[in-house]
Structures are given as structure tokens and as C-alpha cells.
Amino acid sequence: MEVGFLGLGIMGKAMATNLLNHGFRVTVWNRTLAKCQELVALGATVGETPASVVAKCNYTIAMLSDPAAALSVVFDKNGVLEQIGSGKGYVDMSTVDAATSSKISEAVRQKGGTFLEAPVSGSKKPAEDGQLVILAAGDKALYDDMVPAFDVLGKKSFFLGEIGNGAKMKLVVNMIMGSMMNCLSEGLCLADKSGLSPQTLLDVLDLGGIANPMFKLKGPAMIQGSYNPAFPLKHQQKDMRLALALGDENAVAMPVSAAANEAFKKARSLGLGDSDFSAVYEVVKGAGGSGQA
Numbered sequence: 001m002e003v004g005f006l007g008l009g010i011m012g013k014a015m016a017t018n019l020l021n022h023g024f025r026v027t028v029w030n031r032t033l034a035k036c037q038e039l040v041a042l043g044a045t046v047g048e049t050p051a052s053v054v055a056k057c058n059y060t061i062a063m064l065s066d067p068a069a070a071l072s073v074v075f076d077k078n079g080v081l082e083q084i085g086s087g088k089g090y091v092d093m094s095t096v097d098a099a100t101s102s103k104i105s106e107a108v109r110q111k112g113g114t115f116l117e118a119p120v121s122g123s124k125k126p127a128e129d130g131q132l133v134i135l136a137a138g139d140k141a142l143y144d145d146m147v148p149a150f151d152v153l154g155k156k157s158f159f160l161g162e163i164g165n166g167a168k169m170k171l172v173v174n175m176i177m178g179s180m181m182n183c184l185s186e187g188l189c190l191a192d193k194s195g196l197s198p199q200t201l202l203d204v205l206d207l208g209g210i211a212n213p214m215f216k217l218k219g220p221a222m223i224q225g226s227y228n229p230a231f232p233l234k235h236q237q238k239d240m241r242l243a244l245a246l247g248d249e250n251a252v253a254m255p256v257s258a259a260a261n262e263a264f265k266k267a268r269s270l271g272l273g274d275s276d277f278s279a280v281y282e283v284v285k286g287a288g289g290s291g292q293a
């Protein structure tokens, strides 16, 4: 199967690599084109623009940072829309809101193409290991066509029906995740300040009913103050913001998530946007950092 792949950030690079390793022919594009070279070494070809990738491939996947990036790659000059049409499918796996997804879907369908949103749950390591959870919605025939690729990228795919449902599911999941990360940070801080060992807290948590892979993976690095980005904090804050907007639309009160969002915003203002989202611990500790938000 031949696929195009737009966006070679932390996730896109791992996902495109997996596809190449499983025998897919992959044509890649990235805004910073130099990042394509690592994939070329693994057998990928490069498209000069999103439009040229779509011209070459019947199926094109995108994995981009946020709604602005997702829209730009489709609607701007040399974008996806210039070459999409009958017989061509576009699959956006970025985490965006339902309105962004719907806008892209309508434009692609107007040109005669098909569209699927398919955001993923799971971070850098699950992406490298092909263990993502895929939350797809939109064109069912395109979903069926993509199953061989989804089987390589993920451990499970869900087809959630009409466009927007994948985006909404992803935002609900990440709203919970971001709130949990804040709660873990407060727990580590409280343990430390009240004379307990944060590591012993992690050991206790891991044996009980609220044990989870995120606490187990991130906790020890947080204690060390190590925030090598697997999931950049700026993206977690974007997801909290979009989830809170979904809460506004549906009149759902989310005070816990709103407080978590404030902590992520504060972390961005302290220059921690490119650190892992667990760096929100620095805000809870009252410390801070330096660098770009």
C-alpha cells in the first residue's frame, strides 16, 4: 500500500517509520523539509508540498500540531485541496476540535475526495511500538481501506461514526489525562512537603486501585526533574483549551479541568511549552523554568 505522510514531529516520525518498516511505500512531507531526510534513509520518498504528496498517493495521512497547522496544510497554497479529488482519501490524525475536522471534511468532500479524522491516544513510545489507540470517524469506506495501516500503527482502532466524534473522544480522554497529571503533581508535592518520600508514594500508588501506566512512566522522571518531551506541554494545554470549549458548548461544568488548564498555561508562560507535559509539576512546586512557551 502506498501512503503519503504529512508532518514528521515526535509522533509523525515514529508513525511513518513504522509504516516503512512494515513494507508500506511512504512519501513524506514536513514543513521543515530537512526533517524528511531521516525517513529517506529508511526508504521514504519526499514530496515538495502537501499537494504533491496527494497527487502521488491515493491515501494521505497528516499528523500536525494543532488546528491552525491542520487547516494551513489543507487550505493554503500548495495544500491538500489543490490535488484531492475522486479516488483520493485524506486522513487527519492530529488532535484538533470537531469544528476544524468538519471544515476539512466538507472541503475535501466538495472536491470529490473522502475524509477520515483519526486522532490517537498514546504517546511517543506507543507510536514507536505500533501500540496507539485510534479514534476514527467520518467516511466508513475510507476507514475500511485504512485498516491495514491502522493495524501497523495501533493496537486497537475504533470507528466512532460521524465526523467530529473522533475529535471529541480524543479531547475528553486528554482532558482527563491533563487533570490526572496535575493531581499527581500535587500528590508528589504534598508527599515531599509533609516529609514523605515521593518515590514511596509512587510505589504505593502502583499497587492500588488507581495504578496506571502514566503515573508509573512519568512519576520517577518527575521526581528527577527530567522532562524530555514525549508529549509537549504546549499540545496538552491546547487539548485542555479545546476540551473546555467543548464543555462550554455542552454546558458541562469542568472546574477540575479548568484549574488544570490554568496550571498548563502558567507552565507555558514560564517557558515550559516544549518540555514534556509532566513539567506542570514545576508549576505545582512553585518553581518555573526558562525557554520558549
Ligand SMILES: NC(=O)C1=CN([C@@H]2O[C@H](COP(=O)(O)OP(=O)(O)OC[C@H]3O[C@@H](n4cnc5c(N)ncnc54)[C@H](OP(=O)(O)O)[C@@H]3O)[C@@H](O)[C@H]2O)C=CC1
Pocket (backbone or CB within 6 Å): 006, 007, 008, 009, 010, 011, 012, 030, 031, 032, 033, 035, 063, 064, 065, 066, 068, 069, 072, 073, 093, 094, 095, 096, 120, 121, 122, 123, 124, 230, 231, 232, 235, 236
Ligand atoms: N506527542 C504525543 O505524545 C502525542 C501527540 N498527539 C497529537 O499529535 C499531533 C502531533 O504531535 P507531536 O508529533 O507530538 O508534535 P510536534 O510538535 O513534535 O510536531 C508537530 C508537527 O506539526 C508541524 N507543524 C506545526 N505547525 C505547522 C504549520 N503551520 N504548517 C505545517 N506544519 C506544521 C511541525 O512541522 P515542523 O517540523 O516544521 O515544526 C511538525 O511536523 C498534535 O496534535 C498532538 O496533540 C497525540 C497523541 C500523542
Ligand SMILES: O=CC(=O)O
Pocket (backbone or CB within 6 Å): 095, 120, 121, 122, 123, 174, 231
Ligand atoms: O495526546 C497524548 C497522548 O499521550 O495520548
